[in-house]
Amino acid sequence: MAELIDGKAIAAEMRQEIAADTQALIKQGVTPGLAVVLVGEDPASRVYVSMKEKACAAAGIFSDEYKLSAETGEVELLELITELNADEKIDGILVQLPLPEHIDEAKVLEAISPDKDVDGFHPYNVGRLVTGNPLFQPCTPYGIMKMLEHTGVDLKGKEVVVVGRSNIVGKPVALMCLAEHATVTICHSRTQDLAKKIAAADVVIAAVGRPEMIKGSWIKPGAVVIDVGVNRVGDKKLVGDVEFEAACENAAAVTPVPGGVGPMTITMLLYNTLVSAKRRAKKTLRF
Numbered sequence: 001m002a003e004l005i006d007g008k009a010i011a012a013e014m015r016q017e018i019a020a021d022t023q024a025l026i027k028q029g030v031t032p033g034l035a036v037v038l039v040g041e042d043p044a045s046r047v048y049v050s051m052k053e054k055a056c057a058a059a060g061i062f063s064d065e066y067k068l069s070a071e072t073g074e075v076e077l078l079e080l081i082t083e084l085n086a087d088e089k090i091d092g093i094l095v096q097l098p099l100p101e102h103i104d105e106a107k108v109l110e111a112i113s114p115d116k117d118v119d120g121f122h123p124y125n126v127g128r129l130v131t132g133n134p135l136f137q138p139c140t141p142y143g144i145m146k147m148l149e150h151t152g153v154d155l156k157g158k159e160v161v162v163v164g165r166s167n168i169v170g171k172p173v174a175l176m177c178l179a180e181h182a183t184v185t186i187c188h189s190r191t192q193d194l195a196k197k198i199a200a201a202d203v204v205i206a207a208v209g210r211p212e213m214i215k216g217s218w219i220k221p222g223a224v225v226i227d228v229g230v231n232r233v234g235d236k237k238l239v240g241d242v243e244f245e246a247a248c249e250n251a252a253a254v255t256p257v258p259g260g261v262g263p264m265t266i267t268m269l270l271y272n273t274l275v276s277a278k279r280r281a282k283k284t285l286r287f
């Protein structure tokens, strides 16, 4: 039977460390601050935003919410970001995605100062990740790397198969594994014979968004499985992208859904905000 990789427990341990570091920084006169910008009324986005604010409060991080109506224009949103870029109380700017269709997401993400880009989506930070000199790394993939580290998984020379090539999970996690000297294969919707690719993997990272599409029988005995997928089936039940119980038969370690990758994402947002505030304290901002 596989070991469970307990994201909740790892996240709780990290959040304690973040809270302690935050208190130390506050004593030096710098309170880490996060601005959370929400445009529109998307119910899932509202839930995420309120979870992020609660997590900030618990860690002692100041957070300021900007709730804008769904009709807010692109210019108005860009003006707010310009203000937040200049606001000395703010170390991180988070624009909750998705944005309404009339707003150009790429333009908005590029307007955030790379020094305050705690989501790690600005092309400057993406470029630094690609070139192996990261500043802010995207929270979900960064959380996955912290989980692997906590579990004692050494990626050097390992075969890692990432399923999914999104900008927020698949691509960045593949780059992070490459930086740890893994041999990385990225699979997507046009990949041929996914089962064969998975069967060769020492580590599988699934970020697809399709309930249990990766079969437990495909997993190589002794592999590590990180399931990023969050899929609602029926009224309440959440399942991942991997057939959990069947995967547990073969794998050495598996993340559950929920309670796996999810809690790590917000933890890394707090972590990045703290890192940004430490850079402010040391006056090492670049932009």
Ligand code: NDP
Binding pocket: 140, 163, 164, 165, 166, 167, 168, 169, 170, 187, 188, 189, 190, 191, 194, 207, 208, 209, 210, 213, 228, 229, 230, 231, 261, 262, 263, 265
């Ligand atoms: P996207 O929809 O942006 O990307 C999904 C990827 O899966 C695409 O690259 C797509 O390929 C690929 N894909 C789709 N169908 C198949 C298939 N049949 N075989 C192989 N690959 C396939 O999703 P995200 O990356 O944003 O999210 C993925 C999942 O992770 C979702 O369930 C999401 O809810 C969850 N998630 C969880 C987070 C957390 O904190 N726990 C945070 C972020 C996401 P192609 O590019 O060819 O279309």
